[in-house]
Amino acid sequence: MSLTMSSVSYTYGEGSAYATQALSGVDLEIRRDELVLVLGATGSGKSTLLRVAAGLLAPTDGRVLLDGIEVTGPLAAAEPSVGLVFQSPEAQLFAETVEADVGFGPRNIGRSETEASEAARDALVAVGIDPDAFGSRSPFSLSGGEARRVAMAGVLAMSPGYLLLDEPTAGLDVSGREAVARIVGAARERSGVVVVTHDAEEFLTVADRVVLLTEGHLTFDGSADALVQEPARFVDAGLRVPEVLHTQVLAREIGLEVERYSFDPLEAARLLADARTRSQ
Amino acid sequence: MRPPVPFGQYVPGDSPVHRVEPRAKMGLVAAYVIMLFTVGDFIGLIAAGLLAITAVAISSVPSRLVLRGVRAVSVILAFTLLAHGLRWNPATVSLVRLGPLALDPEGLLTGIFFAVRIVLLVVGTSLLTLTTSPVRLADGIERLMSPLEVLRFPAGEVAMMLTVALRFIPTTAEEAEKIVVAQVARGARFDVGGPTRRARAYVPVLVPLFVSLFRRADELATAMEARCYRGGEGRTRLRESHLTLSDWVVMISGAVLMVGIGVSL
Numbered sequence: 001m002s003l004t005m006s007s008v009s010y011t012y013g014e015g016s017a018y019a020t021q022a023l024s025g026v027d028l029e030i031r032r033d034e035l036v037l038v039l040g041a042t043g044s045g046k047s048t049l050l051r052v053a054a055g056l057l058a059p060t061d062g063r064v065l066l067d068g069i070e071v072t073g074p075l076a077a078a079e080p081s082v083g084l085v086f087q088s089p090e091a092q093l094f095a096e097t098v099e100a101d102v103g104f105g106p107r108n109i110g111r112s113e114t115e116a117s118e119a120a121r122d123a124l125v126a127v128g129i130d131p132d133a134f135g136s137r138s139p140f141s142l143s144g145g146e147a148r149r150v151a152m153a154g155v156l157a158m159s160p161g162y163l164l165l166d167e168p169t170a171g172l173d174v175s176g177r178e179a180v181a182r183i184v185g186a187a188r189e190r191s192g193v194v195v196v197t198h199d200a201e202e203f204l205t206v207a208d209r210v211v212l213l214t215e216g217h218l219t220f221d222g223s224a225d226a227l228v229q230e231p232a233r234f235v236d237a238g239l240r241v242p243e244v245l246h247t248q249v250l251a252r253e254i255g256l257e258v259e260r261y262s263f264d265p266l267e268a269a270r271l272l273a274d275a276r277t278r279s280q
Numbered sequence: 281m282r283p284p285v286p287f288g289q290y291v292p293g294d295s296p297v298h299r300v301e302p303r304a305k306m307g308l309v310a311a312y313v314i315m316l317f318t319v320g321d322f323i324g325l326i327a328a329g330l331l332a333i334t335a336v337a338i339s340s341v342p343s344r345l346v347l348r349g350v351r352a353v354s355v356i357l358a359f360t361l362l363a364h365g366l367r368w369n370p371a372t373v374s375l376v377r378l379g380p381l382a383l384d385p386e387g388l389l390t391g392i393f394f395a396v397r398i399v400l401l402v403v404g405t406s407l408l409t410l411t412t413s414p415v416r417l418a419d420g421i422e423r424l425m426s427p428l429e430v431l432r433f434p435a436g437e438v439a440m441m442l443t444v445a446l447r448f449i450p451t452t453a454e455e456a457e458k459i460v461v462a463q464v465a466r467g468a469r470f471d472v473g474g475p476t477r478r479a480r481a482y483v484p485v486l487v488p489l490f491v492s493l494f495r496r497a498d499e500l501a502t503a504m505e506a507r508c509y510r511g512g513e514g515r516t517r518l519r520e521s522h523l524t525l526s527d528w529v530v531m532i533s534g535a536v537l538m539v540g541i542g543v544s545l
């Protein structure tokens with residue numbers, strides 16, 4: 001069971017003077033039971049990758065397969081369905097009430113009225129929004145962080161088998177980020193999850209696998225730990241080296257014999273302390 | 281799945297058609313429209329058509345983009361043809377009959393005449409917007425209107441409004457596309473059901489689009505004020521454009537030629 005891209009390329013405005021190749025020969029498999037983190041600089045093709053994976057853009061080359069069957073259109077109503085939370089999804093809220101907006105997806109895929117409103121309430125609870133307090137409010141009266149969570153609930157309400165999130169924490173404060181991290185943590189119990197971001201720190205510790213996207217090419221696909229052992233890869237992909245990792249790199253540069261790198265602050269501190277003991 | 285890109289959007293280029301001063305170009309288009317409405321027969325229309333084809337060829341704008349404008353009025357064209365070409369229960373016998381409906385060859389010819397005129401009208405006017413950048417177009421309109429300032433007509437403000445509005449067309453189209461895709465990802469369908477259902481399907485697109493447009497308009501107004509925009513008074517232009525001698529020659533000779541053809545054919 002997996003959502004698979006095989007040699008996928010995508011070019012915007014193909015054949016026109018403004019053609020931009022956003023993806024080149026991407027091979028990627030996402031299983032139902034894993035959380036994949038996609039890292040890439042701005043313009044590296046992350047959003048395009050998600051749109052292609054959700055069947056919203058047809059690849060100009062290559063194929064997308066959902067559980068072995070070739071994808072030919074939007075996967076919102078497929079079985080299992082693929083849900084996509086867009087960059088700044090709060091911009092897509094439209095209904096009169098929060099509950100109606102969250103129920104929009106389930107109703108679109110043919111759920112009955114009761115099923116849809118039940119799914120909406122469950123999804124709101126899952127994102128930490130009280131359906132009784134917020135359900136009948138206008139989505140336009142929410143704060144930025146609340147609106148983001150309601151928009152995420154709108155996708156969760158369709159109980160996607162695969163959940164794709166495009167920079168879910170962009171523009172949120174600490175508590176908003178924590179809330180989103182909790183939502184993602186809960187979602188991975190039920191779905192395969194892909195999180196796209198250019199800020200590695202947030203999800204590096206929870207990801208089963210990390211993928212690096214550099215100008216439309218997949219330049220790394222492996223465990224977070226394997227990636228962290230090669231900090232130069234971040235730089236090559238146009239990304240900032242995570243702070244914890246940078247400190248360890250500098251420690252090695254000033255002569256400490258750091259055994260290996262870690263992105264976990266506590267483990268990193270231990271490794272640095274060990275290195276110091278050894279050097280004395 | 282995605283809404284069509286608005287037709288007539290500027291295609292950057294450096295053809296002779298692009299280079300004609302915007303006011304001269306507007307003058308020429310006006311003359312062309314007059315010509316279209318004064319020609320009385322197909323020979324005149326053919327002449328007008330040849331002019332349009334020549335202009336499109338010189339402009340090096342892909343004809344696909346020009347024809348997109350024509351496609352946008354295809355319903356009007358079909359209606360024109362049918363309204364003229366079909367007769368209800370005519371007394372005279374005509375060629376093709378389908379129940380009480382009958383095809384009237386003479387009416388059909390009239391219909392074709394009007395339809396071709398509409399096509400040329402669209403081609404001529406969209407060639408103006410296809411080859412003139414929105415900013416220069418608005419600038420040209422402002423300068424054409426500037427004599428009205430004597431009558432306290434706010435030419436500068438109107439032109440600024442036009443510039444801003446034109447500037448936002450591509451942004452809005454892009455935004456609309458994003459929202460459409462996002463709602464499709466939530467299972468929205470724009471291609472099923474009758475006209476009412478289809479129109480209603482656009483509510484989830486239009487509401488957020490308007491909300492974001494109003495918000496952006498508000499932000500833009502504040503930002504413009506913060507940068508000391510106080511209306512058109514006392515503003516200088518970044519790029520002064522002048523009607524050169526060759527612009528005058530092109531405009532006057534072109535206009536005389538077209539109106540001449542229109543009146544005489």
Ligand SMILES: Nc1ncnc2c1ncn2[C@@H]1O[C@H](COP(=O)(O)OP(=O)(O)OP(=O)(O)O)[C@@H](O)[C@H]1O
Pocket residue numbers: 012013020021022040041042043044045046047048049087198
């Ligand atoms: N609708 C579009 N039309 C043309 N080109 C596009 C379009 N959308 C994206 N692109 C181009 O495709 C490339 C990849 O864009 P994409 O949005 O996938 O990047 P991204 O990695 O998501 O960037 P960001 O981190 O800024 O969101 C960029 O060069 C971009 O300019």
Ligand SMILES: [Mg+2]
Pocket residue numbers: 046047048087166
């Ligand atoms: Mg993006």
